[in-house]
Amino acid sequence: MTTTTEAAAAPEAEASQPHLVLVDGSGYIFRAYHALPPVTRPDGTQVNAVFGFSQMLERFLREHTATHLAVVFDHARKTFRSEIFPEYKAHRPPPDPELVPQFALIREATAAFGVSCVEQPGFEADDLIAAYAREFTEKTGGRVTIVSSDKDLMQLIRPGVVMLEPIKRTEIGEAQVLEKFGVPPTKVVEVQALAGDSTDNVPGVPGIGVKTAAQLITEYGDLETLLERAGEIKQPKRREALLENAEKARISRRLVLLDENTPLPEPVEALKAKPPEPARLRAFLEENNFRSILARTGLGNAAEGKQDFRIVAPARPAVVDPAAAPFGPYATIQDLDALNAVIREARETGILAVDTETDSLDALNANLVGICLATAPGRACYVPLRHRGRDMLEPVPPQIPLEDAVAALRPVMEDPAVLKLLLNAKYDLEVLARPENGALAVTPFDDVMLISYAMDAGRHGHGMDELALEHLGHTCTTYNEVTGTGRARIPFAEVPLDRATHYGAEDADVTLRLWRLLKPRLLPEKSLALYEKVERRMVPVLMAMEQEGIRVDREELERIGQDFTERLVVIEARIHELAGRPFSVGSPKQLGEILFDEMGLKGGRKGKTGAYSTDAQVLEDLAAQGHALPRAVLEWRQIAKLKTTYVDGLIAQIATDGRVHTDFSMAITSTGRLSSTEPNLQNIPIRTEEGARLRRAFVAEPGHLLLAADYSQIELRLLAHLAEVPSLMEAFGRGEDIHARTAADIFGLPLEAVDREARRRAKTLNFGIIYGMSAFGLAARLGIPTGEAKGVIDAYFARYPGILAAMERIKDEARTNKFVCSPFGRRLWIRNIDDRNPAFRAGAERQAINAPFQGGAAEVIKRAMVRVPRALADAGLRGRMLLQVHDELVLEVPEEEAEATGTLLRGVMEGVATLRVPLLVEIGTGRNWAEAH
Incomplete structure (x- = not known):
């Protein structure tokens, strides 16, 4: 193998002028990552950035010589500049989760090529480059080449220091800087301080760009002189901008000025170029399957250079044999040395699975009992933090004080080079963010539950137990197995450590294994964008909403509750009168006997228990036939449910801040819709007076208003979009009343002749079609004979044939694929679509028809x-x-x-x-x- 490093180590190179090459590692990484498609090595690890980085580094080593060489990396996002200006780079999104695990492999690649790898906590790579350039030129009198296209580094160019653009491979010297900035390198900082930089959130002075800044600095010499004489500026807007934003400009200068006194992690002498160790480089390239690089370096044969990797992973990985990596035994971490060893492993692997054990399912009030970590399959541990003995005689087990554990974990939890893996991340992130639990921020992260949900909504559940059984063939230890049930249950904080360790560490281990299986499926199953751009980004959004909560007027709720109680008494008396005798209205058994045995109503059917069914559908069917008793019972049930759930329930859930904090569930529905619990605010009736009264109890803080933004008829708009119905598209485009337009089309009326009843029928029909409503269902809703309802539906499809065609196409898609797709590509799995039971099959078809509209909305x-x-x-x-x-x-x-x-x-x-x-x-x-x- 012939490389630059060998040339650099040769006697003639040693005799030449010292030459230090500093490679901007971050620039190489991101160029490589975005230049190549997602690719994986044989074990499924994504390595597109590693491969691209290795290619660029190998080419550079072949084409250039140096006596000293280093690749310089950013250590973490937060640096001393964050203390100067907290908003510095704050708006930058975290690196893609596919890239994060590759950071550690890229550092491994650098070492494998025999190149020094340097980074320094609290400082950016640019600062290290500035410090090494100063140190090297002062100590050796040699020259420095900075391999980067970063404009911030151009301030370092001077005699003996140049830049090399890595792609075009052109040199950037003083002349090129003058052309770009309009000033020499010594004045670049002054120009940047005025112009600012939106990429890094450097504020600068509003309204002043690079060209104007260069003119001002050329005229006044430097920033401070300009600010002192800003009152002399003739242009009013420019003068006012400088006077009003002088401090911003000064802060900006401190942000863009590179620190040439940054402490060096390695002395200059340690950066001496040396050839790679062939065995180490070969091992790295073979492990990652980089065959073309093996061939170019002479460490492999030319035939191996045809394929470096395989694109992505199989669409449906086979179930992994749990015996391949046993589930346990797991470690109990009870001292800082052991915890720090786990943290070092996480930094080496670039991934860390995290799971919390707490004393409550309410994340906003849960106290951390312990934290579970995993760095590889089978390598997991439990860190007890608030365990206690079960009684006065049992000693508290040894454990790390919470404050010390948090201090040790905080750097790795915030490290952008370590991807944190969670399952139901919102819960764990909310728990860890609580001040009582150490206020730990966790970034970046992947949520295995949401990865699964993005691909398989409706296919199966997305909890840990279900996913472990589905994909790993593994049955997880249950909470009841370690804590007991009923009166025998003990708090998790009192569970013996051996049992707590196996239960908790197993959760982290399963999370990591599932991530390794499921994450590679996102791209081939066309769910990556949905996960990355929507589902994962929803986590911090919902966390903020849950923490905010909404204010509730307790007194108004109590008034509503009293009114509901009085109404229930009146309705119950009327029910007893209609039934001919008193009975327990809340008893389905007693109600069934009265309706079907005593009153002799038709349609009664008994279940396995021998009691008649009196569910809502049965009562609605009876009420549609004109029977008063079932209608009164439906009203009683509605009021009783509202009182129990939304009056008594809400009052009990008002927090000390006067607000209720609902919990949004992200992976429950089959269509992608959110649901909420504790309290459930999704099911407050929309169109009833009772629902409106309940909404009056949700109030704004003094000096504020509640603002509601509602998508108008979005499912119907999606129907018009998917079915391409010209009449409906034109009506929406003109802003017409869509239900009136439908009535006019179906009933053959001029638009101005559509009355209230015709519009009501059309509205029922429009929404009913989306939900796959049958003629029987439409008849019940409209109070018309089934034959007439069938005629209305036939007329609807005759007028809008595109809708019928779309519905049939959706059902065919469901039968063929077992899923349908939303208008934006989300897969919505449909169960029972091939069921032999006609009722189950018809229900699945209705679900398939509705899924694209609900899923799209x-x-x-x-x-x-x-x-x-x-x-x-x-x-x-x-x-x-x-x-x-x-x-x-x-x-x-x-x-x-x-x-x-x-x-x-x-x-x-x-x-x-x-x-x-x-x-x-x-x-x-x-x-x-x-x-x-």
Whole structure:
């Protein structure tokens, strides 16, 4: 193998002028990552950035000589500049999770090529490059070449120091800097301080660009002189900008000025170029299957150079044999030395699976009992933090104090080079973020639950137990197995450490194994963008909403509760009168006997217990036939449920801050919709007076308003989009009343002749079609004979044949693939589509028809939700998202910002997707949710 490093080590090179080459490692990494498609080595590890980096490094070593050589890396995102200006680089998104695990492999590649790898905590790579350039030129009198295209490094160019653009391989000297900035390298910092840099969030002076900045610095000499004489500037806007933003300019200068006194992690002498060890380099290239590089370096044969890697992974990995890496035994970590050893392993592998053990399912109030970590399959541990003895006689087990454990974990939890793997990340992140648990921030992260959900919504559950059984063939230890049940149950903090360790560490181990299996499937199954751009980004959005909560008027709730109680008494008396005798209205058995045995109503059917079914569908069918008793029972049940769930339940859930904090579930529904629990705010009736009364109890803080932004008829718009119905598309485009237009089309009426009843029928039909409603169902809703309802549906499909064709196409897709796709590509799996039972099969077909519309609507509002917080912040608006209920977002906004927030929100929400019909968002504001809605 012939490389530059060998040439550099040769006697003639030693005799020449000392020459230090400093490679900007970050620049190489990101160029490599974005230049190559996602690729994996045989074990499934993604290595596109590693391969590209290795290619560039190998080529550079072949084509250039140096006596000293190093690749310089950023150590972490936070540096001393973050203390000067917290917003510095704060808006930059974290690196892609596919890239994070490759950081450690890239450092391994650098070492394998025999090149020094340097980085320094608290400082950027650019600072290290500046310090090494100064040290080298002063100590050796030699020359320095900086391999980078980063404009921030151009301030370092001077006699003896040049830059080399890595792709074009052209030299950047003083002349090139003068051409780019309009000033020599010594003045670049002054220009950058004025012009700022949006990429790094360096503020600069608004309205002054590089060209103007160069003119000003050329005239006044330096930034401080310019600011002192800013009053002399003739142009009013420029003068005012400089006077008003002088401090910003000074801060900007401190941000862009590289620190040439950065402490050096390695002395200059340690950077001496040397040839790689052939065995080590060969082992690295073979492990990663980089055959073409093996051939070029002479360490492999030419035939091996044809293929370096295989593209992605199989679409459906086979079940992994659990015996390949046993599930346990696992380690109990009880001292800092052992914890630090785990942390070192995480930095080496670039991944760390994390799971929390707590004393509550309520993440906002849960206390951390212990934390579980895994660095590789089978290598997992449990770190007890708040365990205690079960009684006075049992000693507290040895464990690391919480504060010490948090201090040790914080750097790796925030390290951008280590990807954290979680399952149901929102819960764990909320627990770790609590001040009582150490206020740990975790970034970057992958959520295995959401990876699974992005590909397999509706196919199966996405909890740990279900996924472990589905993909690993492994049955997890249950919580009941370690804590007991009923009166025998003990708190997790009192579980013996050996049992707690196996249970907790197994969770982390399973999370890591699932990630290794499922993450490579995202790309071939066309779910990567959905996961990366929507699902994972929803985690911090929902965390913020849950922490905010929404204020509730307790007194108003109590008044509503009293009213509901009085109404229940009246309704119950009427029910007893209709039944002819008193009975327990809440007893399905007693109600069934009265309806079908005593009153002799038709349609009664008994279940396995021998009791008649009296569910909502049965009662609605009876009520549609004109029977008063079932209608009264339905009303009683509705009021009773509202009182129990939304009055008594809400009062019990008001926190000490006067607000309720719902828990949004991200991976429950088969369509991608969010659901909420504790309390469930998704099911408050929308169109009833009772629902409106309940919404009046949700109020804004003093000086604020609630703002509701609701997508108008989004599912119908998706129907028009998917079925390409000209009449409906034109109606939406003109802003017509879509139900009136449907009535006119179906019933053969002029638009102006459509009355209230015709519109009501058309509305029922429009929404019913989306849900696969049958003629029987439509008849029950409209109170008309089934034959007439069938005629209406036939007329609908005759007028809109595209809708019938679309529905048939969707059902065929479901039968063929066992899933359908939303308009944006999300796979929605449909169970029972081939079931032999006609009722199950018909239900699955109705679900298949509805899924693209509900799934599309869910994705539209999620896309909006991930954009709204940034849009508000960029506009300087203080509104906060509180709730998401179906197609509606609820925010709390300062009164004086309500109009501006509404305008911004409408623009964001209507612009998240391009359909064949326009999206429309309706905005309302009020002191309470009812007024806003």
